[in-house]
Amino acid sequence: MLIGKIIGKVVCTAKEPKLEGTKLLIVQPLDLKYKPIGNPIVCLDSVQAGYKEIVLIVQGSSARLVTYQGNNPVDAAIIGIIDSINLDKEV
Amino acid sequence: MLIGKIIGKVVCTAKEPKLEGTKLLIVQPLDLKYKPIGNPIVCLDSVQAGYKEIVLIVQGSSARLVTYQGNNPVDAAIIGIIDSINLDKEV
Amino acid sequence: MLIGKIIGKVVCTAKEPKLEGTKLLIVQPLDLKYKPIGNPIVCLDSVQAGYKEIVLIVQGSSARLVTYQGNNPVDAAIIGIIDSINLDKEV
Amino acid sequence: MLIGKIIGKVVCTAKEPKLEGTKLLIVQPLDLKYKPIGNPIVCLDSVQAGYKEIVLIVQGSSARLVTYQGNNPVDAAIIGIIDSINLDKEV
Amino acid sequence: MLIGKIIGKVVCTAKEPKLEGTKLLIVQPLDLKYKPIGNPIVCLDSVQAGYKEIVLIVQGSSARLVTYQGNNPVDAAIIGIIDSINLDKEV
Numbered sequence: 001m002l003i004g005k006i007i008g009k010v011v012c013t014a015k016e017p018k019l020e021g022t023k024l025l026i027v028q029p030l031d032l033k034y035k036p037i038g039n040p041i042v043c044l045d046s047v048q049a050g051y052k053e054i055v056l057i058v059q060g061s062s063a064r065l066v067t068y069q070g071n072n073p074v075d076a077a078i079i080g081i082i083d084s085i086n087l088d089k090e091v
Numbered sequence: 092m093l094i095g096k097i098i099g100k101v102v103c104t105a106k107e108p109k110l111e112g113t114k115l116l117i118v119q120p121l122d123l124k125y126k127p128i129g130n131p132i133v134c135l136d137s138v139q140a141g142y143k144e145i146v147l148i149v150q151g152s153s154a155r156l157v158t159y160q161g162n163n164p165v166d167a168a169i170i171g172i173i174d175s176i177n178l179d180k181e182v
Numbered sequence: 183m184l185i186g187k188i189i190g191k192v193v194c195t196a197k198e199p200k201l202e203g204t205k206l207l208i209v210q211p212l213d214l215k216y217k218p219i220g221n222p223i224v225c226l227d228s229v230q231a232g233y234k235e236i237v238l239i240v241q242g243s244s245a246r247l248v249t250y251q252g253n254n255p256v257d258a259a260i261i262g263i264i265d266s267i268n269l270d271k272e273v
Numbered sequence: 274m275l276i277g278k279i280i281g282k283v284v285c286t287a288k289e290p291k292l293e294g295t296k297l298l299i300v301q302p303l304d305l306k307y308k309p310i311g312n313p314i315v316c317l318d319s320v321q322a323g324y325k326e327i328v329l330i331v332q333g334s335s336a337r338l339v340t341y342q343g344n345n346p347v348d349a350a351i352i353g354i355i356d357s358i359n360l361d362k363e364v
Numbered sequence: 365m366l367i368g369k370i371i372g373k374v375v376c377t378a379k380e381p382k383l384e385g386t387k388l389l390i391v392q393p394l395d396l397k398y399k400p401i402g403n404p405i406v407c408l409d410s411v412q413a414g415y416k417e418i419v420l421i422v423q424g425s426s427a428r429l430v431t432y433q434g435n436n437p438v439d440a441a442i443i444g445i446i447d448s449i450n451l452d453k454e455v
Contacts, residue, residue: 001297001314001315001316001347001348001349002312002314002315003283003315006182007178008123008176008177008178008179008182009176009177009181009182010094010147010171010173010175010176010177011173011174011175011176011177012147012171012172012173012174013172013174014138014139014140014171014172015138015147015170015171015172016137016138016157016158016170016171017158018156018157018158019170019171023182024092024147024171025182026123026176026178029312031312031313032281032299032313037312039093039120039122039128040122040123041092041093042092042093042094042147043092046289047287047288047289048287049287050182051179051180051181051182052180056283056285056288056297056315058346058347058348059348060151060152060333060334060348061151061152061153061243061333061334061425062334062336062337062345062346062347062348063153063346064153064156065291065337065345065346066289066291066346067289067290067291072153072156073149073153073154073156073157073168073170074092074149074153075092075149075150075151075153076092077346079288079289079292079346080283080285080287080288080289080292080297081285081286081287081288082283082284082285083284083285083286084283084284085281085282085283085284085299086281086282086283086284087280087281087299088281088324089324089325090282090324091279091281091282091296091298091323091324097273098269099214099267099268099269099270099273100267100268100272100273101185101238101262101264101266101267101268102264102265102266102267102268103238103262103263103264103265104263104265105229105230105231105262105263106229106238106261106262106263107228107229107248107249107261107262108249109247109248109249110261110262114273115183115238115262116273117214117267117269130184130211130213130219131213131214132183132184133183133184133185133238134183141273142270142271142272142273143271151242151243152242152243152244152334152425154244155244155247163244163247164240164244164245164247164248164259164261165183165240165244166183166240166241166242166244167183188455189451190396190449190450190451190452190455191449191450191454191455192367192420192444192446192448192449192450193446193447193448193449193450194420194444194445194446194447195445195447196411196412196413196444196445197411197420197443197444197445198410198411198430198431198443198444199431200429200430200431201443201444205455206365206420206444207455208396208449208451221366221393221395221401222395222396223365223366224365224366224367224420225365232455233452233453233454233455234453242424242425243334243424243425243426245426246426246429254426254429255422255426255427255429255430255441255443256365256422256426257365257422257423257424257426258365274388274405274406274407274438274439274440275403275405275406276374276406302403304403304404305372305390305404310403319380320378320379320380321378322378329374329376329379329388329406331437331438331439332439333424333425333439334424334425335425335427335428335436335437335438335439336437338382338428338436338437339380339382339437340380340381340382350437352379352380352383352437353374353376353378353379353380353383353388354376354377354378354379355374355375355376356375356376356377357374357375358372358373358374358375358390359372359373359374359375360371360372360390361372361415362415362416363373363415364370364372364373364387364389364414364415
């Protein structure tokens with residue numbers, strides 16, 4: 001999974017029917033110092049995340065397996081809001 | 092998912108039988124300022140998108156799960172026509 | 183999907199039993215001006231494509247879903263022979 | 274699969290319900306000389322790996338197939354603790 | 365699929381139970397001139413390949429579909445030992 005920050009959303013009127021009622025957020029992947037890496041990814045929100053929140057995103061077929069908003073034709077989903085990143089020996 | 096612009100189409104006479112009657116569009120992925128990123132991707136159209144429209148594309152196995160033109164051996168599909176990208180706090 | 187050109191084939195005597203009788207072609211991915219991009223990919227042929235033909239390739243789990251030579255443990259397959267790439271407004 | 278080193282963990286209070294009780298570790302992919310390559314990946318732990326241990330990680334849908342903590346919406350999992358990497362002819 | 369050379373193996377005592385009895389080989393991907401491209405990949409062996417042999421590797425979910433050692437939580441597998449790469453018109 002990747003760490004990212006929510007930086008916006010995408011609005012589509014004409015879309016795949018299964019996506020009706022979903023929220024499609026734009027997430028900028030970050031490194032461990034919260035610096036942007038790579039390009040933003042549009043993700044299905046399954047945890048009611050908000051603007052500028054640091055989140056955990058899953059990509060690929062697992063994005064369809066989230067409890068809320070699952071079974072959608074998506075390839076990326078937000079699966080957690082990150083409280084902290086611990087880089088010490090207490091794993 | 093990625094944001095992209097429709098820039099053309101691919102025509103195949105000899106092809107996988109399941110693709111008969113599908114439309115295969117060429118989509119250029121874009122960043123949030125609509126600048127091209129990476130190489131174009133050939134995508135199944137499932138939302139009747141048109142030339143130069145800004146669209147949302149899904150990659151991987153989820154491309155087979157679209158409502159219209161689903162169950163095809165494809166790895167990319169257009170799943171929405173983007174009206175706007177909002178980068179402010181109203182997510 | 184990607185656009186590519188067939189540039190050779192791979193011959194394996196010792197191989198996964200399910201691959202017996204399949205043809206494994208080497209495809210060089212191309213951009214829209216037919217210039218090589220990235221490294222060649224070994225692809226299952228499901229449309230009887232020939233040397234130097236321009237083809238459409240699918241990657242990932244969808245490569246197992248082709249009508250002919252399907253259900254094989256492959257991650258790339260040729261699914262069409264491209265007649266033309268149209269970059270004008272007639273999509 | 275990739276070789277990596279555990280360098281931390283991610284803590285999420287609000288998260289996908291299926292992830293309750295899982296441990297999400299941060300793994301830095303390494304080359305064969307144990308030098309970092311690419312960006313860290315957040316992985317589900319399925320083998321009770323510890324801080325700074327060298328581990329084997331699997332990505333994609335196979336990350337859901339681990340014996341312990343399986344069937345989760347994740348795209349990366351730790352599947353082994355590496356004792357040694359042998360680069361001689363004894364394979 | 366990719367072409368690669370076996371350059372070593374990984375030894376794990378503590379590992380995912382399903383991996384007991386499998387052989388995890390390190391494969392260096394190669395281009396068509398047998399020059400290394402990208403980083404080594406740890407692959408399940410399903411064809412009893414040996415040190416320095418040139419092999420064909422499959423990535424993603426298809427790595428679980430090999431006849432021998434199938435259904436394992438892996439994302440890469442060796443599916444053939446390459447006898448030759450033909451780059452002429454006899455495809």
